[in-house]
Amino acid sequence: MKQSWTRKHLLDIESLTPEEILTVLDTARAFKAVGERAIKKVPALRGKTVVNLFIEPSTRTRISFELSEQRLSADIINFTAEASSLKKGETLKDTARNLEALNADFIVIRHSASGAPHFLARVLNASVINAGDGAHEHPTQALLDAFTIRERKGRIQGLKVTILGDILYSRVARSDIWMFTKLGAEVTLCGPSTLVPRTFERMGCRVTHNVEEAIAEADIINLLRIQHERQRKSMFPSLNEYSSLFGLNQARLALTKPDALIMHPGPINRGVEIDSDIADCSRSVILEQVTNGLAVRMALLFLVNGGKGPQEVAA
Amino acid sequence: MTRSQEPSLVHRLGILGIAAELAGDLFWEGTWYFMAEHSLILNAAAIHRALTRMAHEIAERNETAEEIALVGIQRGGLPCAQRLSAILADIWGRPVATGALDVSMHRDDLDRRVAPTVQPTIIPFDVTGKTVVLVDDVLYSGRTIRAAMDALNDFGRPRRIQLAVLVDRGHRELPITADFIGKNLPTAREENVRVRFSETGEVDEVVLERT
Numbered sequence: 064m065k066q067s068w069t070r071k072h073l074l075d076i077e078s079l080t081p082e083e084i085l086t087v088l089d090t091a092r093a094f095k096a097v098g099e100r101a102i103k104k105v106p107a108l109r110g111k112t113v114v115n116l117f118i119e120p121s122t123r124t125r126i127s128f129e130l131s132e133q134r135l136s137a138d139i140i141n142f143t144a145e146a147s148s149l150k151k152g153e154t155l156k157d158t159a160r161n162l163e164a165l166n167a168d169f170i171v172i173r174h175s176a177s178g179a180p181h182f183l184a185r186v187l188n189a190s191v192i193n194a195g196d197g198a199h200e201h202p203t204q205a206l207l208d209a210f211t212i213r214e215r216k217g218r219i220q221g222l223k224v225t226i227l228g229d230i231l232y233s234r235v236a237r238s239d240i241w242m243f244t245k246l247g248a249e250v251t252l253c254g255p256s257t258l259v260p261r262t263f264e265r266m267g268c269r270v271t272h273n274v275e276e277a278i279a280e281a282d283i284i285n286l287l288r289i290q291h292e293r294q295r296k297s298m299f300p301s302l303n304e305y306s307s308l309f310g311l312n313q314a315r316l317a318l319t320k321p322d323a324l325i326m327h328p329g330p331i332n333r334g335v336e337i338d339s340d341i342a343d344c345s346r347s348v349i350l351e352q353v354t355n356g357l358a359v360r361m362a363l364l365f366l367v368n369g370g371k372g373p374q375e376v377a378a
Numbered sequence: 379m380t381r382s383q384e385p386s387l388v389h390r391l392g393i394l395g396i397a398a399e400l401a402g403d404l405f406w407e408g409t410w411y412f413m414a415e416h417s418l419i420l421n422a423a424a425i426h427r428a429l430t431r432m433a434h435e436i437a438e439r440n441e442t443a444e445e446i447a448l449v450g451i452q453r454g455g456l457p458c459a460q461r462l463s464a465i466l467a468d469i470w471g472r473p474v475a476t477g478a479l480d481v482s483m484h485r486d487d488l489d490r491r492v493a494p495t496v497q498p499t500i501i502p503f504d505v506t507g508k509t510v511v512l513v514d515d516v517l518y519s520g521r522t523i524r525a526a527m528d529a530l531n532d533f534g535r536p537r538r539i540q541l542a543v544l545v546d547r548g549h550r551e552l553p554i555t556a557d558f559i560g561k562n563l564p565t566a567r568e569e570n571v572r573v574r575f576s577e578t579g580e581v582d583e584v585v586l587e588r589t
Contacts, residue, residue, distance in 0.1 A: 069492055087494075092482065093496035102532040105483035350410075365483070369493025 068366040072184045072191045074240040075200040079260055084245060087362055088145030088210050094365070095358035097134065108137035108367050113169040114162045114325050117194070118144045118155070121173050123329055123353070124194050124203070130172050131360035140167070159183050169364065172196070174353040177234075177355055190367045198232050203363060204328050205238035207356040209246065211348055212283055214355070215324055220247035225277045227252075227309065228336050230259045231298075235328045240266050253277035254287075257298040274309050286311060286336045302335050314339045324348050419571075420561060420584040425544070427459070428560035432542055433465035435558050440509055443467075445537070447475040447508045450494035451526050452497035454515030455479075457575035458544050462513060475508070477501040481525035499529070506534035511558075516575040517543040545584055547571050 067082040068090075076084070097105055114131045117125050120143070132139050142162070159170065169190045172180050177197035184191040195201040212219055224243045230236040230252050240263070243250045250268035252259050264270050271277050278284055289305060301306050311325070325337070325347040333339040342349060406546050432535050443466070444469065450459025456478050463476040479501065482494040527539060544557035547565040563586070565571060570587040 076386050090493075093482075093498060096499060097483070100532060105532070106528070108484045111489070141556055365488075365496075366493045368489055368493060 068369070071367060072180075073202055073363055073367060074180050074184060074191065074193050075243070076202045076205050076238045077200070079202075079241075079245070081247075084206070084209065084242065085205055086241075087295060087359065087366060088213055089250050090366060091206070091210050091358040091362035092214075093354070094361040097361070098354070098357055104134050104136060106136045108132070108135035108368060111137045111168040111368065112140065112166060113137045113364070114140045114142060114165075114167040114189075115171045115194075116142045116159070116162065117173040118179070119173050119175045119195070120144065120196065124173065124201075124356075126352070127356045128194060128203075128360055131357050131364060132171075134357070135361055135364055137169070137364070140165070141268070153371045155179060155182070156186055158241065159187055163187050163189055165311050169367070192363065194369065195234055198234050198237070200238045200241075201234040201328075202238050203236045203360055205242040206363070207352055207359040208239055208285065208326060208328070209242050210355045211326065212324065212353050214351075215348060216282065219243065222248045222282040223251065223280050224248045224283040224285065225251045225253060225281035226285045226287060227274065227277065227311070228254050228258070229289050229298075230254055230263060230287065232258070232290045233287050239285060240268055244268065248283075251277050251281065255305065274315065275318055278311075278315060278323075281319065281323055283324050283326060284311065284319065285328075286331075287328065288330065288332060289335055302332075306335050310334075310336055310338065311341055313341070316341055322346075326352060328352070382553050394513050403442050413454060415588040417586050418583060419545070419563060419586050420582075422580060422582040423582065425560070425582045426461075427580070430465055431459050432558045432560055433462050433469060436462070436511060436540075436542065437466060437469050439540070439557070443470040443472045443474050445507075445509050446511065447477065447503055448511050448513055449477045449479050449501065449505075449526075449530065451512060451514045451522060452478055452480040452499075454573055454575075456516050456574075458542075459513035461575075461579070462511075462520045462542065473475065475503040477503065478530055479512075479526055481522055484525035484529045486521060486525065490544045501533050504534055505530060507537050509540060510536040511540045511542050513542045515544050515558050517541075517546045517554075517559075518549055519572075520550045520552035523554050524552050544573060545571055 068086045096104060115125055115128055129139060162170065167189050169192065170183060171194050172183060172191045173194040174196050177199035179196050180191050180193035193202055195202060209219060216222060226236055226239055240250055244267045252268055252270050253265050253274055256272050257269055261270050323342060327337060327349045329349065331337055331342055333342060341347065448459045448463050450456035459476055463474045466474045477500055478498060480497040480499045482496045487547040510530060512523065514522065523541060540557040543556045545563050546556055547563050548561045549567060570589065571589060572585045572587060575582050
C-alpha cells in the first residue's frame with residue numbers, strides 16, 4: 064500500500080485530493096484506538112515543539128489540538144492574542160519568526176484573517192496547520208466531520224448531506240462543502256437567504272431556503288452556529304425568528320429520515336439552531352465529533368511530521 | 379494418519395511447492411519481471427516446515443498455552459503469528475491468544491521519511507504476566523523489534539518477551555537476537571527479502587531480490 068500523504072502543511076481542504084483525505088481518515092482510525100487505551104500516549108512527536116498560535120479566541124479547538132499534541136509526546140507553547148505582543152503592534156510575520164527562532168517544528172494557527180496560515184507557510188520553515196482562518200476554512204473540523212460520518216455510516220460517497228445555518232460567515236461550511244463534494248456526497252445548503260446566497264451553488268452544492276425540504280431526504284444534518292461575532296449587522300430580524308423558521312425542533316425532526324445523524328461543530332446555541340432535547344438525543348453525534356477531533360488532529364500531526372521528512376534528509 | 383497415506387501426503391506437498399512457484403511467477407505483479415535477479419529461498423512447504431519446527435520450539439521452551447500470547451508485528455508478522463498460533467493450538471489442544479501490533483507510532487525515523495501507513499493494533503488480551511512471543515517475518519536492523527517492545531509496554535507489563543522470526547537476514551543495528559528462527563539467511567544490504575503469504579497458504583514464499 065502506497066502512502067499518499069507527502070504534504071508539509073495543512074492549509075485547507077480545497078487543495079487536498081480525495082486520496083489524501085482518506086489517508087488522514089484511515090490514519091485517524093488507528094489514533095482513535097490509542098485514545099481508548101489505558102496509556103493514551105505515543106512517542107511519535109517526541110522532542111518536537113508545537114506552537115499553538117491562537118490569535119483569535121478559541122477554546123475547544125485549542126484544547127483539542129493541545130491534548131492531541133500531548134498524546135503525541137510533543138512539547139507545546141501556547142500563544143494567545145491577549146497575552147501576545149501583537150497587542151503591542153508586532154506583525155504576524157515577526158511574531159511567527161520569533162517563534163521559529165525558538166526552533167518550533169509545527170505552528171498551529173487560528174486567525175481572524177483568511178489566508179493567514181498560507182502566508183505563514185510561505186515565510187516560515189515550520190509546518191503550518193490551519194486551525195481556522197477567518198471565514199475561509201477550518202480543515203480539521205471538516206476532517207473530523209467526515210471521520211464521524213464514515214464511522215457511523217461506513218461511507219460518505221452517495222450520502223445526502225444538508226448543512227443548515229450561517230453559511231456565509233462559516234469557515235466550517237466552506238471546509239465541509241469541499242470535503243463532502245470531494246468524497247462524492249450530495250451537499251444541500253439551507254438557511255436565511257441573507258446567510259445562504261446562491262453563489263455557493265458554484266461550489267457544486269444545492270442551495271434552498273426551505274428547511275423542511277432540505278432536511279427531509281438528508282442522511283446527515285449538519286447544523287452551524289449562528290455567529291453573532293462575525294456579523295457586522297444583523298442578517299435576520301431576531302434569534303427567535305431564526306429559531307422558529309430554521310431551528311431544528313421536534314416537529315422538523317419528525318420529517319427527517321429515522322437514521323439521519325445530527326451534527327454540530329459546537330459551541331451549540333441551545334434553543335436557537337437546535338432544541339435542547341435534540342442536542343442530547345441518540346441521533347446526535349455532537350460529542351462523538353469532539354472525541355474524533357482528537358484522533359483526526361493526532362493523525363494529521365503524525366502525517367505532516369512525515370511530510371517534512373524528505374527535505375530534512377536532503378539537507 | 380496411517381503409514382500408507384504418508385507418502386501421498388509428502389507427494390502432494392511436493393507438488394504444491396512446485397505449483398506455488400509456478401503460480402507465484404504467473405500471477406506476480408508486472409514489476410516482477412523487471413527485477414534484476416531473484417531467487418526462491420523458501421517455498422510454501424518449506425515455510426510450513428519452518429513454522430512447525432518453530433512452534434515446537436516455542437512449546438518446548440514454554441509450558442502451557444495459558445501463559446503464552448503471540449503478537450504479530452504489522453504487517454508481515456501477522457500472518458506468521460496466525461500460522462504459528464494454529465500450529466501451537468494443535469500441539470496444546472487449545473486456542474492460543476494472538477494479537478496484532480503496529481509499531482508506526484514508536485519508530486525512531488518518523489521525521490526522516492514519509493509517514494508510514496498505520497495498521498490496526500489489536501491486542502484482545504491482557505499482556506501483563508504473560509510470556510509474549512513477538513512474531514515478525516524478517517529480522518534485519520532490529521529497530522522494528524525495539525519499537526515493538528516499546529509499543530507493547532503501553533498495553534501492560536509482560537512477564538517476558540520472546541522473539542520469533544521467519545527469516546533472520548543479519549545486519550543488526552541494535553543488540554537484539556531472535557529466540558526462534560525459521561531460516562538464517564546471510565544477505566547483502568543491497569538485497570531485499572520478500573515474504574509473501576497468500577490467503578490459502580498454497581503460494582507462500584520467501585524470495586531474495588537483488589536490485
